[in-house]
Amino acid sequence: MIEIERKFLVKSTAFKAEAFKQTRIVQGFLNTDKARTVRVRLKGEQGFITVKGPSSSDGLERFEWEKEITALEAEALFKICEEGVIDKTRYEVKAGKHTFEIDEFYGDNDGLIVAEVELETKEDQFIKPEWLGTEVTGEIKYYNSQLSKHPFKLWK
């Protein structure tokens, strides 16, 4: 299916007090090619394999396919993933009818916090919480597949 998502930097950690859920996520990549990213994720006790296609020219839409797998399967697949594991906590915050997913990164991406909101249509309006910063939708360096190879600590 095609997902429509907008992505923002986060200005403060005020979102933490508003979160209704937080989950540790560890993920590796079987392919970091932007045209066919293959991600293996461990999210709490659940495993997932996810395939993403190329982004649309405006960066808003991207084909995404996901299948749940066991945690043991995810662990086995991690062993053959590319170098550069992503480790983060995902906070979920409601804002009107939408849910923001805010990822606070650890390790080589320590210091980076990014929020994403999934929309029904490209024109869909949404509430912007006060902690929401600059929009970075479509900026490839913020893709997790790219952060695994070129982490935040090496930027500037």
Place this chain on the structure above:
Amino acid sequence: MIEIERKFLVKSTAFKAEAFKQTRIVQGFLNTDKARTVRVRLKGEQGFITVKGPSSSDGLERFEWEKEITALEAEALFKICEEGVIDKTRYEVKAGKHTFEIDEFYGDNDGLIVAEVELETKEDQFIKPEWLGTEVTGEIKYYNSQLSKHPFKLWK
């Protein structure tokens, strides 16, 4: 899991008369890196996503993980696969307690016929049918992931 397989060229089409099953297989690749191949397969009405790790130094063993998906999911994933689809018919032939899987390729790999047998252990003995040719176990050019990029018709 780790699979132990041996692969051979096929000298004649005599195997066709011995086959108890034949299935058309179409497959594409989300990654052709030998260290982390990701294959999407349509096998008759069934879909599969399969991940293979690097081969052992003797070429006999390889990590393999597979999940069944729907035919529709496979079709959607084909759209973002690398160029170079593999199209073949797989014949299955019993020989003693083992089953040979013989792939007759079409398209850019027309003329190539390869047989594989899965073993329990590296030392496992098996019957060699008269149509079985030269062993090519571990020869990377015969990997389907490589045939998709460097097809048989371009060899020599």
